[in-house]
């Protein structure tokens with residue numbers, strides 16, 4: 122199977138998947154019934170031996186708990202990462218109230234994540250049909266999230282990171298709000314697989330981790346928890362506390378995402394836009 126064929130598989134699957142629709146049985150309000158959660162994905166392909174994966178084991182980046190692609194799958198050749206941009210309806214719904222997550226955004230966290238997982242599984246099936254193995258780290262029994270890990274400077278870490286994998290695979294760079302800015306913006310969700318199948322790698326069109334962020338500060342102004350600043354970056358404790366407040370109201374749903382909408386990086390790369 123060629124890379125372009127797998128990309129088309131992913132895009133067609135999303136377009137035709139019932140899981141991409143907010144159905145009447147789960148819709149939090151009448152207005153969002155039948156709304157698409159995501160637009161079609163973009164995909165990036167990275168080398169399983171990329172040196173960045175080793176760098177991520179540094180305690181100042183993620184930490185030693187981060188597992189290399191070859192630790193997830195010993196014969197790994199390629200890491201495949203995808204970004205599913207939220208639909209216009211979901212994004213625009215979350216722009217309206219400055220401090221309350223919209224119903225569409227709340228669905229993105231639960232039904233949206235289900236869609237991400239279905240797409241991962243579909244791609245895994247296609248790779249299997251072609252005769253190759255793969256692992257979906259976040260669906261693997263070894264996947265772990267750590268709070269206050271002793272060997273890391275982070276409040277939370279995990280043994281796999283979708284955004285860091287996406288960075289390696291050429292999908293984009295981090296922003297001040299710590300989301301990843303892709304050519305389709307930041308508002309959306311990521312998924313990834315590691316496979317023994319070899320695909321040509323995508324070259325990264327950037328040289329540093331914040332290259333696509335214009336440091337405009339718009340996300341800091343939007344943050345209801347005052348968790349972002351140009352001086353200190355993102356305070357994950359404040360963000361997490363705010364997220365927990367939304368969980369108390371919307372359980373099992375939660376979320377915020379105000380830093381990802383009504384900002385210059387919502388749907389595109391702000392610096393490139395500014396140069397056009």
Ligand code: SF4
Nearest residue numbers: 296297337338340386
């Ligand atoms: S809103 Fe501005 S500062 Fe914040 S991540 Fe986007 S481009 Fe960077």
Ligand code: SF4
Nearest residue numbers: 344346360377378380
């Ligand atoms: S998700 Fe919400 S609370 Fe967290 S940084 Fe973004 S705007 Fe602030």
